[in-house]
Amino acid sequence: MRSKFIKVIFSAIAVVIVILVVQACMNYQFRSNYTDANKLLHGTHNLETKPFLKAHLKNGDICILMDSWKVDTVKNLVNGKGTRYDFNRNLKYEGSLSIGLDSVAIFETNTKLVHTEDLRILALGLLAGVDIVIGIICLTTPKACFGSCPTFYMNEYDNFHYADAEGFSNAISPSLEYADIDALNNKPLTGNIFSITMRNEALETHCVNDVKLLAYPRKENERVYHTRQDEFYLCDKIYPLSAASANEGDITTLLQKDDRLERFSLADENNLGSKEEIFLTYDNVKKTDDLGLIVSFRQTLMTTYLFYSTMGYMGDEVGDIFAGIETKKFKNETIWSLNKELGDIDVYTWNEAMNAWDFQGGWYETGPIAVNHQILPLKTSLSGKTITVKLVMNKGLWRLDYLALTNIKEKVKPVEISPDLILNKGRIDGNALSAIKDPEKYLISMPGSSYKFNFTLPEPDRDYELFLYSKGYYLEWMRAHWLKDKDLLSLKLMIDNPKKYLQREASSYKKYETEMEEIFWNSKIDTQLFSYNEN
């Protein structure tokens, strides 16, 4: 239903464009000239409304006769009420006119131009309709229109589709503050100044305690990856994916390259907690005793939806509940019970000898915007040239872009670099810098804020693998219309029995998912960089 609605919106825009093209090609035939009275009489006798008559006189004067004019063919006169102007168009006479036909050079009539603007008004009306509908959707479903957490951009002019990192997505309250590390997956660097821009693109207050750069030098063909536990590994050999399959079939091309061609599935219509499996095969793996599985991934909009639902359920008690979180009235396990139920991307490797799957670990990172790049060192010593991996994960929760094996050279420790300059809308902001440098202070970033952090790398003309360290928390702004969604029983069910809640909420989310995923992907700037794949 909603999917149809989105199609209607895009159709309306298409209609507007067609209208513009049609309108651009329109010509109007409205003026007629007659060299004598006979032609004038023949040309106008069928008209329902008698037009005004312009008589261009041989001496350059012009007479404009209102629609009561008559041609007297006996006296060779045109009679009527009107106005006469000289050749300079100064008014000469106004009233009853009697013009000799022999003094007239040309008669002119004009048809009224009507409805010339109808198509344009229709087009603007349609466009206004589309804008208002999108506005209403955004106001009633803000999760579709507003991001969350601080977003970081290496290119300050990029939009949220190209965000390079999202900071502390789970820190929704002061007591939940934590430090987050995101790989920037940067290209080879030149020069020793590195900038990154932090934006607040949501209806939230961001309290940023620290932003640092973690850098480790790398040589050609070397990469540094970090784990979920924030350990860093220097790696040097990449084994690309040979084959991959999921429920929908072969997905190898989607996962073979770090190209933002992502594989994702839609949620189970009966249970948001349903799992799915993906099988990966890597051939010709030469060195198997120090392997790591690298991944580029992010979430779909499912967790954003669930978070906003949680806020809605709290209704006007949101303040009390968050106060409870701050005073440790609620245990951490309680707060994150739903996330636990949704689960990680669990990784298994096939053990030929044992004829069983070995569990290796998993990944989890909240946020649908920035792509995460992480590694999972494979614990067991794998034998054979072909490695088979199984991923088990929540259906409809994850977008996977890239999965490859690599050889780990060593565990490393990157150097920490604090910013030496912060620009606020192009101007140096000393207060922001001191807030970031002082562990007791916070840089408060409000919706629309944008801060550019400048870092000086240790050595110029040396390439580094860069990671962004951000620490802080954010406060979601309560929307007035959420108050009507207050439902403490649902909130209790979500916390106490997340499994049952995810089953119950599936149908509501499916409506949202179809609409929002489509909007999200239809809004992409570069169609080469994103994919839409459902099963």
Place this chain on the structure above:
Amino acid sequence: MKTNLISALVLLVIFLSACTAPRYVPKTQDLDVNVYGSYIMIKPLQGTKVNGELLAVDTNRLTVLMDSGKQKKVSFIPLKEVKGFTLQYARPKSYWWSVGTFTALCISHGVWAAVTIPVNLIITAGIALGANNDFKYHKDDITYDQLKIFARFPQGIPADVVLNTKPQIKPRFMPHKGPGKK
């Protein structure tokens, strides 16, 4: 990139919104009582453009009461010297207001404004630009014989009217209100 696109569109909008017709060009509803010739912009094969009120179209030349310069004067352009022209016979409605209004409407679109603002800018600028080009004829659309009927003197310059030495034609910037318009 996106900012550059939006800036370019905004500049285009400002630039184009400045291209308005002279005040003597009538509104569509006043076409039948207008006593002046249409506004014509002539691009000659050589020399500068000539803008002004089309006075007459003769067999071998166009006569234009020029708008430019403090001293209004009559210009004669031989037909063989005309590379192109644009004739505007009615004042188009301005839709430039819609560019700002619709862009402002997109503020409520959140992150989707990144998409909806350029879309709105393109469509509204397209509408405004299309309207700006309304009621115009170009050289390829119309013959010189057809062009005559848009001149102040479709019959040609009256014999008694002197134009060559001290032109008797005085320019006007505001058309008279015609009959029925008082």
